[in-house]
Amino acid sequence: MDDGRLNSLTGEFVEPIREQVFRSQRFGELVRHARVLFLLAGLLNALFLFSDWRFEGQMHFFEAIYARGAVIAVSLACAAVVARAMSFRAVQRIIIVWQWITAVGVAVLVQSRSDIALFVVLLLPAIYYLVVPVSFRWSVASGVLCSLLMLVGYLGVPPQSDTALGLALAVLMLNAALILVLVRNNRQSRLEWVATQDQKAAREVLSQSERLLERTFMAVPIPLLITELESGRILRYNAAGVSYFGGEPHEFGIQSVWQIYADLGARRVFLERLIRDGSVTNFETKIRLGNGELRSVLVAATFIEIDSEACLVSGVIDITDRLAAEQKIRYAASHDALTGLTNRAAFQAQLDATIREARTRPGAIFLLLVDLDGLKDVNDTLGHAAGDALLVETARRLERLAGERAVVARLGGDEFVILLRGAISLEEAQALSQAIIADFRHPLVYQDRSLSTKASIGLAACPNADYAPGELMKDADLALYAAKQEGRNRAVLYAPAMRRAMNERISLNRSLANAVAGNEITPYYQPKVSLITGQLMGFEALMRWKRSTTQVLQPQSFLTAFEDPELALLMGDTMLRQVARDVRKWLDQGYPVGRVAVNLSPAQFTHRDLANQILELLAAERVTPSHFDVEITETVFLGRNSDFVAPILGQLHSAGMNLALDDFGTGYAALTHLKQLPIDTIKIDRSFVQDTESDSFDAAIVCTVIELGKNLGMCVVAEGVETVGQARFLRERGCEVAQGFLYARPMPAAATAEFLARETRDTAAARVCDLWGR
Template identity: 40%
Template sequence: MNRLDPHDAPDGVFPLHDAGAATALVGRSGEFRADTLEQAFGWARLAETVRHSSWLLIASAILNTLFFISDWRFHGTSQFWIAIPARAMIVLASLGCLLVLRRRCSPRSVQQVMAWWTGITALGVAALVSSHSELALFVMLLLPMIFYLGVPLPFAWLSGCSVVASALLLLGYEAHHADDGSVIGLGLALATLNVCLMLVVARANRFQRLEWHATRIARDIADELEISREKLEKLFAAAPVPMVVTRCDDGRILQVNDNCAEMFGISPGMIGNESFERFYADPKDRLRLMTRLQRDGEVADFEVQARCGDGKQRTVMVKASIVEMAAGRIVIAGIIDISDRKAVELSLEWLASTDPLTKLPNRLSFFSTARAEMMRAARLARPLALLMIDLDHFKAINDTWGHQAGDMALRAFGTLCIEQLRGTDIIGRVGGEEFGILLPDTSGEDAIDIAERLCTALSAVRLPEPNEALRMSASIGLTVIQRGDRDLDAALARADRALYAAKRNGRNRVHFDPVDFTPPPTLRVAN
């Protein structure tokens, strides 16, 4: 039977833009709350799931066949008549499920096959551990781990199968040894193991789905941008574009079409008398264009700033070629106004480097700027201070006042930083409630004063109703860039240590990394 391609699934099974639902994961399982997204994830991973399950079943069949052969040494004992049928059942179940799995073409059917295999294997192993052999206890702890970490099932199915399997193992182990007195201890050990493995699986589920959805969103955005760009280029190619013919040596205008005349305000009297060089915002741009034309014979996608007939400067893309004519060499150029596209690119660059909530630089932008600023400070031998800031008890703010109040608090702190700091200072939101600040040309003493002033100002911030009673504070870790710092990581590590020290010492304070600095490292901020 042919396998279904994810792109052939019914409409609605693969939503591409439901980013809000993607991050709203089920707390205990790590799976998507939205069934459509969970189904899409299953379809996207179907080939990998089938391959993973196949290898698991093959390994089970091979290993249990080896054990089957090994168990013949018990021939003539009561254990032999338990081990041989149990091993045979597991081997046959593994091979049978492997054959059925090859014909499955949906995530649900694959999950059903693996659930059956899990149950049959649990029954077989439960019979095997009844022997109280040396490996019985090891197998009792190993089998739940294999189920949790190796069997690709939904969290609820996996947890249920593993708990039932643990119960069967415990019953099998204690079936003929009721007086052993270990059932309670084993039961507690298996329960603990199941809980720990549930947490591991939930965490793995969460990371897998976040990575999958983030990758998918990034791909969709890139595809949409590429589609938009292709449409734009096709529209330009299909529509009449400004065209100009000039002399190669001095750029004198020989001929223009109506669109070019309208765009640059070229009158009939200018043709044959004026050079097109006057419409370059920078005359050196024509020299660069002509250098490339002389070298290559043609130029495509040459971007330049042009002066248009309305007096405005626009970004245009030039495609030009040199043509040999009887009267001499001429340049034929097509000109496309790409100002709007450049504005979109700048807008996308801003979105990619800016935190949408606080409008501050995001983590990537902050650290990129910080590294450049660090190189500048090292080159000029200028002081540079780094602050890492964490809003205190932010989780409690969200839990008590609501996430809207938390967002307002983050925005308020970002606004406060802009108001309190200089225009040359660099501010960024580097995490949930964590901010970074670079203070160029600032010594350690001055940085402490700035940090204390910031904490004091933060304590006076009041949010709008109905959150006016909310009070905020922050813990600040501070360090200065050392001459020996080869990169930003060392300074970040010191600032992080200082931040954690400030939090350990009671929060709402500034802690300075004490390297090469005489004042006391921990400074309390007055309320």
């Protein structure tokens, strides 16, 4: 223990505040000590008073009686007063007064030199030093004063003793010894007090720790258990544990913690790990609650010792809901939310694993890529709820038809895929494809309405175990593309020629993109002539690919490129820009250009802002829309973006451009389009015009179309007119305008300018004369 806090001379604390605390904590004991001292002094002096009567009649008798009486009186008075003292200083003042008065009185008494006088001379200073509870300085002061008074009283009365000097030296030595003892006692009492305070503080800290531990144990929101290691007997539960297990263990007949484990094997593993490592964390297992419910938990445990008995403190975290949520997340990550089928990412992983497995376990692998035709129409007419119902029904049908041997997945939108694996032949895969096609002919009933849909299927077989999954998907996609190109509602088996055709399309598109950048896409113009007046009515701008100085390709050579929306728009913009520049140039030269027709492909209508793009381009080239016609075929209404067609054409027509329906009669729903769109011109396809003179059936069709156009107030243009006889036939039937080799073949801009330069009234009259045979 550190005693540097004590004064080495006095044995008291160096710090006044600490000394004051020491005294204040012992104040009650000090008062009791002082009262006992005073009462004992009064009692002893009273007894000595009776003894003093035997000296009656002797010298100093009355002085002794008065002195003894004074000591008694002062002792009793101090005993009464000290009980009301409120501080150490007050008690000390009372004690000091008693000491000094007592010392004077006893000094008077020792003058008698009785048998015990010498004993009192030595005893009273010792009492003052060792018994009287005052501070060190007052103990020394009172002891020294008492010793002096005793010597004066004992030696001050004649006759002088021969031992006076020896007695004085003895008293001096006694004071020195008593001071040392006083210092030792002061030091010892304070050290004991410090030790007692440290023990109290330690006990208080321990008590607080125990209370804190208990409150923490009970307040922890997860179940905590304290159990014996060997028997597993449950010693304590916290509040969360009682709540979690549904009550105290004994209520359910549970005596051991091992009884709540649902899996004995898990309990054995838990104990082995605990004994090996000394503690266990995040041990996942299942336990049984008081009501018998099974829950998944994480258990953490460590050793503790209670009364020399090895015990465990364990914490339990319920993860049942978390595991269920993780399961839902895993399910959601691998399944389509609408249909419940495997989604694209999970299917791709499964396909990869299936092909890897085929390297060690040979077997056939087939992919059926199924595209649902007509989903957009259902969404547009009946709403997306109906479309969702159709998708769910499609998933149900595919699972039923494919059976447990297959994996059915939804890739997204209206695309599904079926993976067939194992002992299955190509014939069986094809039979499944046809079964799907046949089943989908049966409509789905949704809210008393029949939803009719069809399916297109691309079928691909994995040729070998080293084939890449992505390549197999690409094969099925190419087969699906072929099924759609052939008219949909059918299944097509992949053939290597499809990949070659795809590579050719890619190469063609790349070449065309370079052609656009190299200004190789150029317009050729074919004139349109009035069959009534012979005058030039305008031109049709026809796209040409000037691949070299000697090779000029017509659109039939690169029709597949127009299926790419971006490339189609790029070629269309290039074509229209060049046509606008040519028209601007001819107008500036004063030529009677008329209206120039430009063709728009179905792919261009995938851009909702197509009309604005065209009008902005014309404005940039300083030509008005009234100089142009827009020619479309009926195929623009059959694409996925057919909803955009009518608004785009309406905007162009409002801006001043005429609308012409090209190849009329060769499509699907021409009459509906004539009614719904602001069509200005009908163009009769050349396939009907060619044989009008020899084929009565074609002649009847042409006559019907001309009559229809006249009744609807539309201009009728006949394409492919090559002979005067054809022109006469058309004119006689009421056709107003003709276009074909009879008047000119399609020609580049320079030749067109020369053609315009030759155009006069005489040329128009000559054309009329030719029709009349003059």
